[in-house]
Amino acid sequence: MNSQPTSHPRRRLLAGSGAALAAAGLGGLAPAARAAGDTPAAAAGTKPLPGYVAWKDPASVIVHSTTTIETRRGSFGTGVLTPSEQLYIRNNLPAPDASVVADRDAWEVEIAGVKNPRRLSVRELKSMGLETLAMVLQCSGNGRGYFPSKPSGTPWQVGAAGCVMWSGVPVRWVADALGGVAGGMAFMTGTGGEKLPEGLDPKTVIVERSVPVAAMADAMLAWEMNGAPIPLAHGGPLRLIVPGYTGVNNIKYVKRLAFTAAETDARIMSHGYRLSPPGGKGDPSQPSVQEMSVKSWINGPGADGGTVKAGLVQVHGVAFGGLHGVSRVEVSLDGGKRWHEARFVGPDLGRYAWRQFVLSAQLPPGAHVLASRATDSAGNVQPEQRAENAGGYNNTSWADHALKVVAA
Known part of the structure; x- marks a missing residue:
């Protein structure tokens, strides 16, 4: 009855941990599914994949530009985790040269703002501890394409998001090993290791973001994504993972992690990713795009156009709560006039996963x-309408994300 065909196996899916995941009921994780209208011929009309992500599945993604690639709504499937070859791409700067992943263990990160600051290699980090965490990774602008004001930036719909398994060492363990966080530090600031354009003030282009120091409780310095070394395109060899926070705060190629008394003055923090009023420009007085809030959307049937067979269908999708787990999801078949309680499917991978x-x-x-309309464990309900802002950020509107289908 569902318009999506049966899933097919995915290559390189959670390499090295397939047996364990199968035992946990995750053996068929989010396979690409071609719905009506999402055929190879239809996909052929899109831009080709850039070379550095040539390993992505072209039938599962929409290439907006060389640094912005979206997962097709009908490709999320019904598993919990998003395969790496389907996961969206959003890079503020071009990825570093591939040589940085030639010897992954040699990559170094500077740890500052602790009592015994020092540089640590990935090899040393791996000796300090290991944890694995499932987390929704979502671009701050996911859902921007639904804003009628058409903000500048990629017009994402739902596909600038995914649920990913990260492995690495918890930040708090690293800080403890270096004597603990120094006094008076209110923020955790991560700095990316991209090569910066010459002739410009580094602060105007560098990817450097600050989050409240409390975020270190579940933050991680990760070297593995979905059971394999983090691909260069997604921040390998080392990425700062901040669960519950939007993607820009999860620093790729992290080369410095500092506990600081104040937020960084890098422009991407001071003026970029700010919730500015429509028509306005970002400045430090406005709220920063950081924590995610409760959100859901429907992925099928009929996510990629065409008609669905009338009769019994399985309406399915994903829901997450940012810093909170999801406690309830309701589904409407008539645009929000009447709501019906939905049922959760599959394992609960923790409050940060969808x-x-x-x-x-x-x-x-x-x-x-x-x-669909989700409620998180703190009682927050997904709103009907978006919060208007100049950048098209943080769109959690259930009305915007509704799916129109024709049954025949």
Whole structure:
């Protein structure tokens, strides 16, 4: 009854940990599914994949530019984790030369703002501890394409997000090993290791972001993504992972991690990713785009156009709460007039991961607007309307993300 075909195996999916994941019921993780209208012929009309991500599945993604690639809505499937070859790409600067992943263990990160600051190689970090964490990684502008004001930037719909498994050492363990965080430090500041354009003030282009120091509780210096070394395109050999925070705060190629008394004055922090009023420009007085909030959307049936078969269907999608777990999801078949309790599907991988949900429903012939509305464990309910802002950030509107389908 579902418009999406049966899943097919994915290559390189969680290499090295497949057996353990199969035992946990994750053997068929988020396979690419071609829905009606999302055929190889349709995909052929899009831009080709850039060389540094040639390993991505071209049928599962939309190439907006060399640094912005979106997962197709109909390709999320019904697993929990998003395969690396389907995961979106959003890079503020071009990726470093591939030589940085030739000897991954040699990459070094400077740890500052602790009692015994020093530089640590990935090899040394690996000796300090190991944890694994599932987390939603989402671009701050995911859902920007639904803003009627058409903000500048990539017009993402739902595909600038994914649920990913990271492995690395918790930041708090590293800080403890270096004597603990120094007094008076209110922020954790990560600096990326991209090569900066010459002739410009580094502060105007460097990827450097600060989050509240409390975020270190679950933060991680990660070297593995979905059971394999982090690809260069996604921040390998080492990435700062800050669960519950938008993607820009999860620093790729992290070369410096500092506990600081004040936020960085890098422009990407002081003026970029700020919640400015429509028509305005970002400045330090405005809220920064940091924590994610409760959100959900429907991925099928009919996510990529065409018609669905009338009758019994399985309406399915994903829901997450940012810093909180998801406690409830409701689904509407008529654009929000009536709501029905959905059922969670598959394992709960923790409060930072998303949950798959499903509602069995009868769809009579005709047009339908399928919507979902999530509630997090703190009682926050996904809003009907977006919060208007100049950058098109943090769109959690269930109305915007509703899916129009025709049953026949």
